[in-house]
Amino acid sequence: MKYNVVIPAAGMGKRMGIGTNKLRISLQDKPIIAYTLNVFENDPWCSSIVLVVNEQDRDFMEELVRSYKFMKVKAIVKGGRERQESVYEGLKRIKEECIVLVHDGARPFVRIEHIQKLVQVTSEKSAAILAVPVKDTIKRAKDGIVQETFDRSELWSIQTPQAFKLSLLKEAYEKAEMDGFTGTDDASLVERIGHHVEIVEGDYNNIKITTKEDLYFAEAIIKGINEK
Numbered sequence: 001m002k003y004n005v006v007i008p009a010a011g012m013g014k015r016m017g018i019g020t021n022k023l024r025i026s027l028q029d030k031p032i033i034a035y036t037l038n039v040f041e042n043d044p045w046c047s048s049i050v051l052v053v054n055e056q057d058r059d060f061m062e063e064l065v066r067s068y069k070f071m072k073v074k075a076i077v078k079g080g081r082e083r084q085e086s087v088y089e090g091l092k093r094i095k096e097e098c099i100v101l102v103h104d105g106a107r108p109f110v111r112i113e114h115i116q117k118l119v120q121v122t123s124e125k126s127a128a129i130l131a132v133p134v135k136d137t138i139k140r141a142k143d144g145i146v147q148e149t150f151d152r153s154e155l156w157s158i159q160t161p162q163a164f165k166l167s168l169l170k171e172a173y174e175k176a177e178m179d180g181f182t183g184t185d186d187a188s189l190v191e192r193i194g195h196h197v198e199i200v201e202g203d204y205n206n207i208k209i210t211t212k213e214d215l216y217f218a219e220a221i222i223k224g225i226n227e228k
């Protein structure tokens, strides 16, 4: 089974607070974005990668793709101010109907077996996302007062990749743009045009590196992988 992937990597990493894109940070001498690209380079099901970057990082990213010999990177595209704009720019580069994945550059530890499971489900259902069961109890609060406690057994922490039939995702993005809607993930745009989205269970190592503490978790995950 084949797919193409859009990797948004054009953020500023503000919550990391280092003044440059967090994806340039090295873990054991390798930049975070190189771990992410490596997973897809090594997945035989992946046909091509569209990497979305901001202009400040373009030289760095081009050099990285060259030096690590990421042959599947077919385009390095300029991103936008929001993640949603960046993904949309990436999607515009894929023309032929296919299964398209969207995967955060900031999630370097996704496993090929989970990607492939996701793609299999998408080939039948057109939309599927990777997720893990929520470990904490989640409550909704307003002005510091609890309003509601959710039934944890129904809650999922949503990750990427998120996978879709290309035409469906493009339709969802076009509608969102028309309505001025911004979602926090790709699937929410598809949900709002009335299409079902399947959940595929992944694993807890597929973290999004967001704040400084996540770098400790990332080092521990790499150590765990190397010891296997």
Ligand code: CTP
Pocket (backbone or CB within 6 Å): 007, 008, 009, 010, 011, 012, 013, 014, 015, 016, 022, 023, 052, 079, 080, 081, 082, 083, 084, 086, 087, 104, 105, 106, 107, 208, 209, 210
């Ligand atoms: N991203 C992007 N374009 C943007 C914003 C984010 O391509 N305008 C990418 C990031 O590079 C990252 C992914 O989307 O790979 C998830 O975003 P997030 O973790 O929020 O990264 P940043 O936006 O860089 O971090 P922050 O929100 O702390 O500034």
Ligand code: MG
Pocket (backbone or CB within 6 Å): 011, 083
């Ligand atoms: Mg962000």
